[in-house]
Ligand code: AHM
């Protein structure tokens with residue numbers, strides 16, 4: 001039988017090589033355990049009561065699905081008692097969640113989008129969980145929101161779980177990007193790709209084209225050139241995909257290359273964009289850069305943006321280096 005490497009073995013070996021410390025390893029294991037529980041719950045579908053509206057709204061004013069609420073609570077509970085965290089921030093919570101006083105407080109901060117792609121739950125299309133880990137900058141004090149406002153380049157780990165035809169966990173602790181697949185019978189994550197690298201060139205793009213009339217000129221120029229195909233300035237054809245779950249679109253791009261765009265446009269300008277900097281853009285940008293790709297909001301490297309607010313939104317362009325660089329260049333030329 002093929003020798004398989006479990007997530008635990010992989011992380012322990014990485015720790016021995018000095019790539020992460022024991023606390024970060026245990027923290028990643030807890031997140032992975034919560035993702036496994038979510039994968040199993042999601043797999044049960046309506047029999048686990050996950051479909052439909054929860055009847056509540058989150059801090060962003062968005063209607064919560066039952067699974068949004070279940071996923072958020074599961075992640076908060078699973079991560080509260082391990083002793084590795086000082087506090088957590090969730091896309092679904094108004095402010096940060098401190099570790100209850102009955103548990104020891106650790107040196108890390110965990111941020112997550114518990115259920116990304118909510119609109120796809122009820123129609124059985126892939127959804128995911130995105131997470132990001134920062135160091136607690138003030139180990140002696142009680143964590144505040146300000147402690148979470150660190151640029152993405154300071155992340156010590158980030159990743160996502162995708163709940164699709166198979167459940168997979170993709171993560172990085174700063175030494176490349178690794179993919180694990182859930183073996184449901186064993187109830188464990190096993191290494192399925194030791195290293196993920198994004199091809200520099202691509203012929204595939206992902207954008208919600210129904211927003212075209214709201215886009216700013218650099219984005220319209222870029223997409224129109226792709227759509228023009230062989231006859232256009234790019235001289236070749238490009239294919240389009242849009243799942244509507246960032247995790248699923250990014251997983252495809254990390255696997256076979258491509259570019260993902262959710263740019264700031266006239267519709268989202270007042271809010272700063274659609275996607276969230278701390279829960280979506282930063283962890284994905286960390287993974288993409290670790291895989292040899294690039295991430296920008298058009299003007300700035302995503303990982304260098306200093307956040308001003310916990311739920312800050314941002315324009316997002318991520319993926320194969322040559323394409324993302326071209327979008328950034330069009331923004332420079334058309335300022
Ligand atoms: P969510 O975290 O509330 O699910 O929202 C984020 C999602 C992303 O997963 C996805 O890329 C995007 O929103 C889709 O937006 P749209 O429906 O405008 O295409």
Ligand code: MG
Nearest residue numbers: 113115116117
């Ligand atoms: Mg999301």
